[in-house]
Amino acid sequence: MKDFIVTPWEVKGNIDYDKLVNQFGVKLLKDNDLKKLKKITGELHYFLTRKIFFAHMYFDNVLESYEKGEKIYLYTGRAPSGPVHLGHIIPWMFTKWLQDKFKASLLFQIPDEEKFLFKDNLTLEQTRKWAYENILDIIAIGFDHKKTKIFLDTDYAKTLYKHACMIAKKITVSTAKATFGFNDSNNIGEYFYTSMQSVPAFLPTIFEGKPTQCLIPCAIDQDVHFRLTRDVADKIGYPKPSTILCRFLPGLQGMQSEGKMSSSVQQTAIFTTDSPKSVKEKIMKYAFSGGQPTIEEHRKKGGNPDIDVAYQWLTFFEEDDKKLEKIYNEYKSGQMLTGELKQILIDKLNVFLARHQERREKAKDLIDKFIVE
Amino acid sequence: MKDFIVTPWEVKGNIDYDKLVNQFGVKLLKDNDLKKLKKITGELHYFLTRKIFFAHMYFDNVLESYEKGEKIYLYTGRAPSGPVHLGHIIPWMFTKWLQDKFKASLLFQIPDEEKFLFKDNLTLEQTRKWAYENILDIIAIGFDHKKTKIFLDTDYAKTLYKHACMIAKKITVSTAKATFGFNDSNNIGEYFYTSMQSVPAFLPTIFEGKPTQCLIPCAIDQDVHFRLTRDVADKIGYPKPSTILCRFLPGLQGMQSEGKMSSSVQQTAIFTTDSPKSVKEKIMKYAFSGGQPTIEEHRKKGGNPDIDVAYQWLTFFEEDDKKLEKIYNEYKSGQMLTGELKQILIDKLNVFLARHQERREKAKDLIDKFIVE
Numbered sequence: 093m094k095d096f097i098v099t100p101w102e103v104k105g106n107i108d109y110d111k112l113v114n115q116f117g118v119k120l121l122k123d124n125d126l127k128k129l130k131k132i133t134g135e136l137h138y139f140l141t142r143k144i145f146f147a148h149m150y151f152d153n154v155l156e157s158y159e160k161g162e163k164i165y166l167y168t169g170r171a172p173s174g175p176v177h178l179g180h181i182i183p184w185m186f187t188k189w190l191q192d193k194f195k196a197s198l199l200f201q202i203p204d205e206e207k208f209l210f211k212d213n214l215t216l217e218q219t220r221k222w223a224y225e226n227i228l229d230i231i232a233i234g235f236d237h238k239k240t241k242i243f244l245d246t247d248y249a250k251t252l253y254k255h256a257c258m259i260a261k262k263i264t265v266s267t268a269k270a271t272f273g274f275n276d277s278n279n280i281g282e283y284f285y286t287s288m289q290s291v292p293a294f295l296p297t298i299f300e301g302k303p304t305q306c307l308i309p310c311a312i313d314q315d316v317h318f319r320l321t322r323d324v325a326d327k328i329g330y331p332k333p334s335t336i337l338c339r340f341l342p343g344l345q346g347m348q349s350e351g352k353m354s355s356s357v358q359q360t361a362i363f364t365t366d367s368p369k370s371v372k373e374k375i376m377k378y379a380f381s382g383g384q385p386t387i388e389e390h391r392k393k394g395g396n397p398d399i400d401v402a403y404q405w406l407t408f409f410e411e412d413d414k415k416l417e418k419i420y421n422e423y424k425s426g427q428m429l430t431g432e433l434k435q436i437l438i439d440k441l442n443v444f445l446a447r448h449q450e451r452r453e454k455a456k457d458l459i460d461k462f463i464v465e
Numbered sequence: 466m467k468d469f470i471v472t473p474w475e476v477k478g479n480i481d482y483d484k485l486v487n488q489f490g491v492k493l494l495k496d497n498d499l500k501k502l503k504k505i506t507g508e509l510h511y512f513l514t515r516k517i518f519f520a521h522m523y524f525d526n527v528l529e530s531y532e533k534g535e536k537i538y539l540y541t542g543r544a545p546s547g548p549v550h551l552g553h554i555i556p557w558m559f560t561k562w563l564q565d566k567f568k569a570s571l572l573f574q575i576p577d578e579e580k581f582l583f584k585d586n587l588t589l590e591q592t593r594k595w596a597y598e599n600i601l602d603i604i605a606i607g608f609d610h611k612k613t614k615i616f617l618d619t620d621y622a623k624t625l626y627k628h629a630c631m632i633a634k635k636i637t638v639s640t641a642k643a644t645f646g647f648n649d650s651n652n653i654g655e656y657f658y659t660s661m662q663s664v665p666a667f668l669p670t671i672f673e674g675k676p677t678q679c680l681i682p683c684a685i686d687q688d689v690h691f692r693l694t695r696d697v698a699d700k701i702g703y704p705k706p707s708t709i710l711c712r713f714l715p716g717l718q719g720m721q722s723e724g725k726m727s728s729s730v731q732q733t734a735i736f737t738t739d740s741p742k743s744v745k746e747k748i749m750k751y752a753f754s755g756g757q758p759t760i761e762e763h764r765k766k767g768g769n770p771d772i773d774v775a776y777q778w779l780t781f782f783e784e785d786d787k788k789l790e791k792i793y794n795e796y797k798s799g800q801m802l803t804g805e806l807k808q809i810l811i812d813k814l815n816v817f818l819a820r821h822q823e824r825r826e827k828a829k830d831l832i833d834k835f836i837v838e
Contacts, residue, residue: 205630216627249626250838254589254619257578260654265638268653280641281633284657465623 098313099273101210109146109312109339116315118147118337128155133193139186139338142407147312149322150334157305164194165296165306167333169201169289172222173214176229177361178441179341182408184233186338187309191235196307199292200230200242206289209281216246224459229364231455231462232448242462245288252291255298259287262324271320290321293333303331312337341408346380346401365449368442375402375434375441382423383430394426395433402430402437409440471686472646474583482519482685482712489688491520491710501528506566512559512711515780520685522695523707530678537567538669538679540706542574542662545595546587549602550734551814552714555781557606559711560682564608569680572665573603573615579662582654589619597832602737604828604835605821615835618661625664628671632660635697644693663694666706676704685710714781719753719774738822741815748775748807748814755796756803767799768806775803775810782813
């Protein structure tokens, strides 16, 4: 009996991340790993100290190579099937931080064929439209255009397809079934797709003409693709890509009711293009509260920040540890009410989104500097 | 119990073409079909009257569209894994004739990934090298460069891959297993490949922006791919491609011992780059003879042209029906000896190859006019 499901195409239930780490065979990020990282970066992103990025595979290889003076690449992606919400940009914010700290080149894949292949009612024209919308959000994160290539799979296929074939040759249908839970009624494009997601992990080595480390910051549901990539790497003599993995930003209605924020359920998500008014309404109306039913009871018993979505979201968006601790204590003690806590989040997000939306507008003029075909 | 096997990847045994037609669910070319064709072309290629091209699917649709004044496309291909032999160029010679007669645009696919995916010991670098060698032979056939696009799948993937995904979405693993005899130990690239072979059948409609007939001249083993293509066409609202199908040029050692000429067995094949001396040696030494063990016996009983490879090859290469009939009768009566028959073939082929090799040299300067990426 499983009480949660995490695959690249479905995330459901109240996720037990410790169980997930075992199930996926990845490693928790240990204090010692963070110490080594801090030696390089000088400081640690709060996503690390708060264990939002909490697990990895072969991250030590990246640190080792970097310390030897070798070039490091980053690779992440976004499957375009709808608007970008706040959950999507968490790994991108962290990727931007890594790019700055490691002066790293970044490959940003837009697999416009992926959701098309997996969803009945989605056309390639629709995913292409979303691709361009989503790229504006990606550019708005602030990546260095001199070090960043963004590409749609279908447009960049001249570079990707031949390497995908090299990878596909090493993956049997049997392995794909065991890895992704496919069966004979899945289409042949769904089976092949994982090889397209693998390719950018090898492009650093191909571009540099020598073994080059690739670090993939992403949500933990994607690691399963890269597990296959690592098996193939062994077989074709490329370095194994490493991953650094994050939790999901919970949906507005709470961690119990859904696994992660979902673009397809309006009430669970705040989108990067939402207006301040809409942000306020959604949070006030939908954000699951850890508070008590009445003010009197709340003052007496206090709130539960650990299940309160507004508080949980602040752990993703409030950089200042001290402010966050203060909020935690005041809410837990009953001194701060749910409405007040929600208002703090609303203000925080609206400042964040105002800046993001401004950059997103400017991104329209920058798009050609980022896209490769 | 099967006494022969015909798949896109394996042709073995003494092929019963009538059985094959039933097995594949294709149609024999009837006199009435040829009559309709002749109304358009004015004459019939001897490949048709001799039933070398002998079967089809939906060929009538092509004739109908052409008669309405609509544009017709041709599509054929060559999977590059070795040198071109005489068996390969039979469908190309016929395609050239169709191009002239129908003033048709031709898409010539070089699926450089196909044999790579299906053969353990072949690299993409090797298939690419063969691709360029093979393209010289293709150009030497005399196609009109203003009406012909030749492309390698990996180089043309920007155009092909997105349409391949549209096709792949409509083909389940279960269907691919039933169609090609695959199982779970085949790799995911082998499964996906058929969608790449389907794409050029739809490119005419995509290029023209309206339903456009595509005729595929090829050997009968390839029809199985296009059976899937036709199923998908129905599902995505494209016109079904039609095929016109040929028999195999038998290998030198005869129709009983092997199914078709094979590049991997030197003694069965004559290559387009073979020297006159080599052609003579191979035919004298290896061509299976329908003659009698001794001259005396041969003079008395006569030879059997129906199993004699030299005679069979002449049905592919001697255009003149009367010359061919004379040879048939003289050999059958015992008047012509095996050595004499072989010498006729040798002379015929060496004239043919001298001209081909000259054109093949010139093709080196024409290659850029044909290739699209």
